[in-house]
Amino acid sequence: MKKESLWLGKAKENSEELNKICDLYKKCLDEGKTERECVALSVKMAEEKGYRELYGALEKGEKLKAGDKLYVVQMNKSIALFVLGKKPVSEGMNILGAHIDSPRLDVKQNPLYEKEGFAYFDTHYYGGIKKYQWTTVPLAIHGVVAKKDGTNVSISIGEKEDEPVFVITDLLVHLAGKQLDKKATEVVTGENLDILIGNCPLESNEELEKEEKENIRANMLKILEETYGIEEEDFLSAELEIVPAGKARDLGLDRSMILAYGQDDRICAFTSLFAMLDVENPEMTACCLLVDKEEIGSVGATGMQSRFFENVVAELIAATEGESQLLVRRALARSRMLSSDVSAGYDPLYADVFNKNNAAFLSKGISFNKYTGARGKSGSNDANAEYIAQLRKVMDEAEVSYQFSELGSVDAGGGGTIAYIMAKYGMNVIDSGVAVLNMHAPYEVSSKADVYEAVRGYRAFLRW
Numbered sequence: 518m519k520k521e522s523l524w525l526g527k528a529k530e531n532s533e534e535l536n537k538i539c540d541l542y543k544k545c546l547d548e549g550k551t552e553r554e555c556v557a558l559s560v561k562m563a564e565e566k567g568y569r570e571l572y573g574a575l576e577k578g579e580k581l582k583a584g585d586k587l588y589v590v591q592m593n594k595s596i597a598l599f600v601l602g603k604k605p606v607s608e609g610m611n612i613l614g615a616h617i618d619s620p621r622l623d624v625k626q627n628p629l630y631e632k633e634g635f636a637y638f639d640t641h642y643y644g645g646i647k648k649y650q651w652t653t654v655p656l657a658i659h660g661v662v663a664k665k666d667g668t669n670v671s672i673s674i675g676e677k678e679d680e681p682v683f684v685i686t687d688l689l690v691h692l693a694g695k696q697l698d699k700k701a702t703e704v705v706t707g708e709n710l711d712i713l714i715g716n717c718p719l720e721s722n723e724e725l726e727k728e729e730k731e732n733i734r735a736n737m738l739k740i741l742e743e744t745y746g747i748e749e750e751d752f753l754s755a756e757l758e759i760v761p762a763g764k765a766r767d768l769g770l771d772r773s774m775i776l777a778y779g780q781d782d783r784i785c786a787f788t789s790l791f792a793m794l795d796v797e798n799p800e801m802t803a804c805c806l807l808v809d810k811e812e813i814g815s816v817g818a819t820g821m822q823s824r825f826f827e828n829v830v831a832e833l834i835a836a837t838e839g840e841s842q843l844l845v846r847r848a849l850a851r852s853r854m855l856s857s858d859v860s861a862g863y864d865p866l867y868a869d870v871f872n873k874n875n876a877a878f879l880s881k882g883i884s885f886n887k888y889t890g891a892r893g894k895s896g897s898n899d900a901n902a903e904y905i906a907q908l909r910k911v912m913d914e915a916e917v918s919y920q921f922s923e924l925g926s927v928d929a930g931g932g933g934t935i936a937y938i939m940a941k942y943g944m945n946v947i948d949s950g951v952a953v954l955n956m957h958a959p960y961e962v963s964s965k966a967d968v969y970e971a972v973r974g975y976r977a978f979l980r981w
Contacts, residue, residue, distance in 0.1 A: 520881040520920050523966035524773065527918070528880070535969040538791065539775065542968050543765035545787045546777045547676075550760045551659045552594045552809045552819075555617040555783065559596050559790055559807060563588050566794045568598060571832065581836050584798045589829045594809040594819040597829050598793055602802040606833050607844040609851030609944075611979050612804040613793065614821070614935055615786040615858065616811030619779040620644035620957045622651065622710055622759035624658070628752055629714075631734035636715035638683075640759055641707070644812030648705040650958050652687040656712055660757035662747050670745055675762040682762045683712040712759055715740075761959040773880070773965055780961040782811065785857035785950045788968060792975035802833075803979040804852075811858075811935055821935040827942075849942035855949040855978055856898070856936035857971075860884040861924050862952035862962070870929040875922055877952035879964040882918030883974040886948035889924055891931025898936035900947035908947065908978075915977035918970050922952070949974070 528535055549555035568586040581587070581601060588598045595617075602610075622640040630637055638658075642648065657675025664670065675682040687705070688696050696704055718732030719739065741747045747755075765777030786807050793805035810820030817823065831845045838844055860877035877884040887905065890897030912919050924932050940946045951971050954962035 520878070520918065522880045523882060523918055523964075523970060524880055527916075528966035528969060531969070535965060538972055539965045539968050541791070542784070542787055543775060543777065545790075546765040546779060546783060549617070549783060549787075550657070550779060551621075551758050552617045553661060553756075554659065555786065555807065556590055556593055556596045559598070560588065560590065562790065562794060563598055571599075571829070575832070575836055581833070587833075589832075591823075591825045592819050595825060596807050597826060598790075598805040599833065600793070600796045600799055600803045601833075601837070602799045604801055605838055606802050606830065607838055607848045607851075608801065609848060609853065610802040610804045610830075611799070611981055612806060612852055612854040612939070612944075613789040613975055613979065614806040614808065614854055614856050614939060615789050615950075616782045616809065616815075616821075616935065617786045617807045618644070618809050618812050619760075619781060619783065620646045620812055622656075622712070624660075624752070624755065624757035624759065626753050626755075628757075629734060629737060629749065631731040634716065634733065635713055636733045636737045637711040638714055638757075638759075640710050640712060642710055643758075645957055647701065647958065648707060648710060649687075649701060651710060652685045652705060654684070654959055655682040655762040656684060656759050657682060657762035658757055659760055660755065662745070662751050662755040662757070664746075664751055664754070670747060670751075672745065672757060676764075683714055683759070685710055685712055768962060775963050775965060775968070776960050777963075778960055780951075780953050780963050781859045781956050782857070782950070784859060784953065784963055784968065785971065788951070788971040789857050789975050791972050792979055795976055796979050799980060801981070808935065815935055815938055821938045846942075850944055852942070852944040853904070853978075853981070854936075854939050854944055854946040855975070856934045856939065856946055857975070858934040858948060858950045859956060860886060860922050860950050860952045861956055862954045864954055870925050872923070872926050876925075877920060877922035879952050879954070879962075880966045881920050881952075882967065882970045883912075884920050884922045884950055884952050886922055886924065886950075889931065889933050889936070889948055891933075892928065895931070896933040896937065898934075898940045898946050898948065900936075901945060904945040904947060911977055911981050912974060915973065917974040917977055919974065 549558045571587040571589045583603045585601045625639045628638040662670040715737045719736045761778040768774035768776040796803045808821045815821040834844045862879045863876040888897040888899040936946045951967045
């Protein structure tokens with residue numbers, strides 16, 4: 518049952534393909550730091566491979582047939598891609614599902630304020646984070662500002678070498694005696710996760726009231742208006758995300774690992790996308806589903822709990838088999854899914870929170886989690902044994918390296934994915950992903966060998 522490091526076998530033997538995949542993966546991480554950016558990048562890559570937008574094709578009266586490549590975007594934050602199979606959609610699909618949102622800081626709707634010589638953006642953290650990890654690291658602003666005239670202003674500040682970055686300050690160690698006595702959850706509070714954006718006042722600003730004297734704040738507004746055409750009220754309809762600045766980097770003297778922001782869960786999202794774009798003429802309809810909001814409960818119109826996916830499947834069936842809610846239900850119930858999300862990689866420096874015999878190890882292949890959840894498997898899907906046996910056969914026949922794991926020791930904590938939501942339709946679902954270190958930190962660690970093996974595993978699943 519002990520798995521050998523992939524670096525002693527196929528990873529080394531297939532280093533050219535591995536490096537090609539990992540270089541593309543790092544590029545995608547750099548270009549996709551928000552869910553909107555991930556969707557835009559996915560559409561671009563899909564269209565280069567011959568995909569077309571489903572609703573546009575139907576409006577033109579185009580007939581759908583086996584082998585057709587289609588995609589649908591939901592509010593620019595989620596995307597579903599399909600390759601129609603030789604069998605009808607109602608006989609089920611092979612679905613890869615991953616999420617493209619990651620823990621971050623969101624800029625509030627009334628964010629800009631000045632305090633004692635500095636200008637700040639007020640933020641609200643998104644997802645589960647250790648708040649102290651976000652101080653003193655270079656940060657970038659990504660997102661969109663929607664204006665009343667119907668135009669959108671895309672924002673990306675802090676990624677290019679000639680652009681400024683931002684930071685959340687922390688107390689110097691010389692004065693941090695009381696701070697260091699606090700619990701880790703209290704060292705930095707959520708309301709103190711405000712990013713420093715400026716220090717320079719306007720030389721003169723006659724429009725400001727004398728008693729206000731917020732010249733630094735006024736200067737920030739002046740810069741925003743002159744550079745981006747943004748007024749202060751435009752923040753009300755903005756979605757601006759604070760993420761770590763900088764590119765994905767090779768980690769280690771041997772360059773065997775990747776250090777980057779957002780690998781939970783974009784390591785599964787992009788490897789799923791790569792596998793999907795390789796699929797041609799499958800027996801069963803292949804689907805890649807990349808969704809938003811998993812980190813906060815898969816809620817909202819772009820999360821997995823919405824009816825977005827179900828509606829798209831209904832459209833596909835109506836176009837290929839006729840309008841029938843019964844066929845939609847059959848299609849969903851007969852489908853098979855890998856809920857592709859990261860696993861907690863075994864870290865020997867923190868061995869006490871892992872059960873070593875049931876932990877996911879870096880460089881040992883794709884990881885399957887029969888169940889996730891917390892404590893007594895609360896919130897878990899808990900996959901069927903028969904489905905797991907079928908998956909083992911598929912992976913073995915494709916010579917894919919895999920391991921089975923769970924998220925730490927039984928009472929150490931836990932977590933959930935989108936698996937239980939899709940399982941509500943009656944389909945077979947199991948959690949499957951890649952082991953990472955530093956999960957939910959500003960910078961996470963993965964193995965290049967596992968990135969490569971994930972693509973191979975997802976390819977095998979879609980061709981099942």
